[in-house]
Amino acid sequence: MPVAIGLGAAGLGGISIANGLEAKEREQQQGPNTAPALSQCVVLDRASLVPPEGALFGVNLDLAAKPLSAYASDLGHKPAVSVSFTGFPYTGEERADLLRAVEQIRADGQMMLLTLEPMNGLEAVTPEAAAALARDLAEFNDDGVPVIVRFAHEMNGSWYPWSQQPSRYIDAFRTMAAAVHSLAPGSAMMWAPNYGGGYPFAGGQYEAKPGTADFTALDTDTDGTLSMNDDAYAPYYPGDQAVDWVGMSLYHWGADYPWGENELPEPGKFVDQLTGSYTGANGDDSLLPDFYQVYGEAHGKPVAVPETAALFAPGAGGEGELAIKLAWWGQLFEPATTRRFPQLKMINWFEWDKEEVEVKGRVDWTVTNTPAVRAAFTAGLPDWLRYGPDTSCQPPGP
Template identity: 30%
Template sequence: MPRRLAHRQGAAGLGWLLGLVLLCVAGCSSQGVVTPLAPWPPQPSTSPAPGVTVPPSAIPTGSTDPGSLRRRLIHPDGDYFGVSTWKAPSESETDLVAGPAGATPTIQEFFVGWDESFNPQSVRNSYHLGALPLLTWEPEGPSKASNQPAYSLSRIAGGAFDGYIKAFAAAVKAEGQPVVIRFAHEMNGSWYPWSEGNSGNRPGDYVKAWRHVHDLFARAGATNVIWLWSPNIVRGSETTGFASLYPGADYVDWVGLDAYALGEKTAGAVLDHSLALLHAITDKPVLISETAAEPGPEKAPWTADLFRWLKLHQDVIGFVWFEHTPTDGGKYDYRFTADPATERAFRKGLASLHLVHWPITAAVSTPPPAPTR
């Protein structure tokens, strides 16, 4: 079910980061020196030492081989800790997450509608924060209506938006570094205009639209994209499968699950059935591409159990926490920082994982360790 309100705002408003002389991945002092985020000490394996500056040369540039880095990011040596905040990728909002979490996010997720062009600053901001950019690309206009025939899947597949898609692909290619694109997520639900039951869409239209978009990117040479196909979980007695909506192995790099706890006591109760459905059609790496828990007595224990669940599923490469309130895009107050018990559960659980090295920019110059998954 939809769990966010009108959301696409803040990434374009972060242009001030371009003026930074130094890469501030954990919070910068007035002298431009990277300092630890109070009140927690940086983890030696994932954070710069106090007082160490990170030069601009650490930022990925077009001179780096994006293909090699892309392959290493697709098959990480640990778990991604991702976050979606209201104005992601935002340094100030990242600080508010990283401090209580005890670690800095390695994925920054943000949302772009088809009434918006590609904003390279969002990608650069994400890398400035030491994180892989995850762009959720929503084929709709500014309306939040679930029916938008102007953006029907058949019109997308038939070429009505080719000019827009080609321009977007060219801009992504020009940026050079890997970008995760999550196109038309939660397509198995009934709440978005790209669902096959809405906007005049018919069975089979979703796969045609996905493949058409993907092929236009391939023709443009935008090979730096990591394609993330992300259905919503199948909840309760629902029997809807994923197979008819899956674009195919040649069109997908990661598969995702959007999975919110709505009173369930365990992560398995939310995720197990849908993960089995994914495994029936693909062996691609799995990212929990949106997750959080609604307020209530089960929020803290469910959060703790999510990390136990992640440790048991080595095919799942991480998660993105939807750190929003009803005033900044969430249906509920989904923040792990909303109450002390959930914050403690989150911090303890995150510390138990083997996290992907932060900052992601280090992957450019540091040889990858031997794979562990």
């Protein structure tokens, strides 16, 4: 069944109002040149989760440090998307955590981006397990929270139990998509590889080994080796019928490796990473496919940046926090971004202050914890971003 959620005036535009008035009646009641109020329940299917214009703004939030209500207050908007992670199949405790997240999102957000991590391997993704998850998603949808499932992300990396197994990964993704599309029409599927700079990420625990079928499938130039000359994305693509969204997280870790120094992002870095033309960080990623063109334009999929932020390591010296983060979000939010990339439909900030093994120390990725950074960030939010509803929507009755 379709899912009913509440939408504020800055929420998903262009969606028919289930019990709305005709335009003429609205004009009679509200007067001419008055924008119709959308803070009421509307009927959504998965296609309607894509805004017709602009991009959804969301957050990957450390809910242990800050509840979603406090983040929304700091931001000045309810985020359109809230990112959650869970193992799959998940435990009873993990399911309880998801239910708590759903409640926070229904009150102070709009939709969930649910990242499923099959830590026991792709063999655990059975039709029965997928159907059980989809039934839970349908309950979340009925409770007023749409869900976009980011299944087994960064599958082209070498560090997860589902890594570099293209055939098994595609089968598992399609199994999950079939269940979600059948049982939870208020939910959608996202395919989200890791940014391909450094591919094939040699030395990881789960890298494909020479002589295996996986290695052969990933050797797209058939030269007997895996390198940047091989396509970092295409062997893992599950197909247009299974995929509703495509996504790729893009971070500024620094201008030069090793990471850990506070460095300004190079001009144009965000665009160059999204299009596979970045040359920097002691390497040349210009051999990468143009992710936006291939999957956003050629495949016609809405493109998401599921996570993004700029590294600031307190006490590490170098550039200041505000300068680094402002330079990064300035690239994301400049007016040319939405004009050049009309298929870019979601941007989620990584709002964590945490220890990072890559730098062997603390990194503050946040933009709402430091008053000066928060003021600059909220002032810099462009008008083409879409946020959550101004009012909550009660789930429909029987």
